[in-house]
Amino acid sequence: MTVWALGINHTTAPLDLRGRFTFAIDQVEPTLRRFRETLAHQPEAALISTCNRTEIYCASEKPHLEHTLDWLAETGGVSPALLRAHSYTLEDSMAARHAFRVTSGLDSMVLGETQILGQVKNAVRVAEAAGALGNTLSQLFQRSFAVAKEVRTSTEIGAHSISMAAAAVRLAGQLFEDLGEARMLFVGAGEMIELCATHFAAKNPKCMVIANRTLERGEKLASRFGGEVMHLAELPDRLHEFDAIISCTASTLPIIGLGTVERALKKRKRRPMFMVDLAVPRDIEQEVKALEDVYLYTVDDLSSVVQTAQASRQAAVAQAEAIVDAGVMSFMHWIDQRGSVPLIQQLNAQADEWRAHEIARARKMLARGADVDAVLEALSKGLTQKMLHGAMAELRAGDAQAREHVSTAIHHFFLRKER
Incomplete structure (x- = not known):
C-alpha cells in the first residue's frame, strides 16, 4: 500500500x-x-x-x-x-x-x-x-x-505564539493611537471572525458591529461582545462609519469592491481605514490596497508579524x-x-485446514474404540508431518544453491533455540 x-x-x-x-x-x-x-x-x-x-x-x-x-x-x-x-x-x-x-x-x-x-x-x-x-x-x-x-x-x-487575530490587533494599534476610540466592523461570523472579535473586544473599541448574510448567526456572535449586527447587504451604505474592517467569509468572489471603498473614503473626508482580509479567496478587491488612506492587509501580509516569536x-x-x-x-x-497480512491469512487458513482434517481423523479412530494415547500420537504425527512436508520436499528438490537457501530458511524458522 x-x-x-x-x-x-x-x-x-x-x-x-x-x-x-x-x-x-x-x-x-x-x-x-x-x-x-x-x-x-x-x-x-x-x-x-x-x-x-x-x-x-x-x-x-x-x-x-x-x-x-x-x-x-x-x-x-x-x-x-x-x-x-x-x-x-x-x-x-x-x-x-x-x-x-x-x-x-x-x-x-x-x-x-x-x-x-x-x-x-x-x-x-x-x-x-x-x-x-x-x-x-x-x-x-x-x-x-x-x-x-x-x-x-x-x-x-x-x-x-502570535495568532493571526493578535497580529491584526498589533497592526491596528500601530495605526490608531487609541483603539478604544475605533469603530470596528467584522464581516462574517465564522471561527476566525469570532477569534478576531475576541481579541479586539479586549481593547474596548467604541463600537463593534457584525455584518453577516444571516442575521441570526451574526446576532449570536454580536451578543457575546455587546455589539450590533447588520445584514451584509447594508455594507456599501454603511462602510464609511467604520475605522477598522476585519473580513473573513466563505464567498467565492470579493464582497467589498474598489468603488465601495472609494465612496466610503469620500464620506469619511479621507480619514484612514484599517482593513484586514483573512479570506481565501479574497473578500476585498486587491486594487483597494493602492488607495491612499487605506491600510489593507491580507492573510499573507500578516505572516511576518506572526513569525516574530519564532527564535x-x-x-x-x-x-x-x-x-x-x-x-x-x-x-x-x-x-x-x-503487506504481510494476506500471507498470514493464507497461512492461518492452511493450518486450520490441517488441524480440522487431523481432528476429524482422530474422532473416527476414537469412535472405532482406538486407544486414546494412540490417537493422540497419530494426531500429533499427522500435524507435524503436514507442517514439515513442504520444507522436506524443497530440501530434496532443486539445485545446490536453492537447497542452501531452503536450508538457511529452515534453520531460521524451525531450528532456532528458544531463549
Whole structure:
C-alpha cells in the first residue's frame, strides 16, 4: 500500500492561486467522489482545505501523483504546469511526516496554532462520510491526531505564539493611537471572525458591529461582545462609519469592491481605514490596497508579524520534530506489516485446514474404540508431518544453491533455540 499527498500552501503558492483551490466544507464530499471516480481502482482519499492550504491525501496499491495533479489543476481551472510549479508531492514516509507536522501546527503560518487540528478532523469526518476513508488513511490521521496531542502536552510549541487575530490587533494599534476610540466592523461570523472579535473586544473599541448574510448567526456572535449586527447587504451604505474592517467569509468572489471603498473614503473626508482580509479567496478587491488612506492587509501580509516569536521556540520545535519522527516510524512499520497480512491469512487458513482434517481423523479412530494415547500420537504425527512436508520436499528438490537457501530458511524458522 502506498500513501501519497499533493498540496499547495502559504509557503508555495500566492494567495490568488490558493483561492482557486479553496473548497467549502459542503463541497468536499462531492469533490472527493468525483476525484475517486476518475481512477479505475478508487483510492482512499481525504481533502483538507483551509485559508493557508489545500491538500489531498490518497492511499492505494500504486501512487497516481501525475493523475492527481492533472485532476486538481483542471478542478482549479489552471494548467498542470502552473500547479506543479507551486505545489508539493509526497509519498509514504514523507507524506506521513507532512500530515503529522500539519496537525501538530509545525507547518502553519502561526507556529503551534491549534485551529488546524480541528480543520483536519473535520476533513477526516467528511471523507469518512463520503466512504473515501479506508484503513490506511484512517490509521494515518488517527496517528497524526495522537502525535499532535503529544506535541501539545509535551512541548511548549504553542507558548508565546502570535495568532493571526493578535497580529491584526498589533497592526491596528500601530495605526490608531487609541483603539478604544475605533469603530470596528467584522464581516462574517465564522471561527476566525469570532477569534478576531475576541481579541479586539479586549481593547474596548467604541463600537463593534457584525455584518453577516444571516442575521441570526451574526446576532449570536454580536451578543457575546455587546455589539450590533447588520445584514451584509447594508455594507456599501454603511462602510464609511467604520475605522477598522476585519473580513473573513466563505464567498467565492470579493464582497467589498474598489468603488465601495472609494465612496466610503469620500464620506469619511479621507480619514484612514484599517482593513484586514483573512479570506481565501479574497473578500476585498486587491486594487483597494493602492488607495491612499487605506491600510489593507491580507492573510499573507500578516505572516511576518506572526513569525516574530519564532527564535524563542526553536528548542520546542526540535522536541516536536522528534515526536513526529517517532510517529512516522511507527506508521511506516504498520504499513510494512499490512503487506504481510494476506500471507498470514493464507497461512492461518492452511493450518486450520490441517488441524480440522487431523481432528476429524482422530474422532473416527476414537469412535472405532482406538486407544486414546494412540490417537493422540497419530494426531500429533499427522500435524507435524503436514507442517514439515513442504520444507522436506524443497530440501530434496532443486539445485545446490536453492537447497542452501531452503536450508538457511529452515534453520531460521524451525531450528532456532528458544531463549
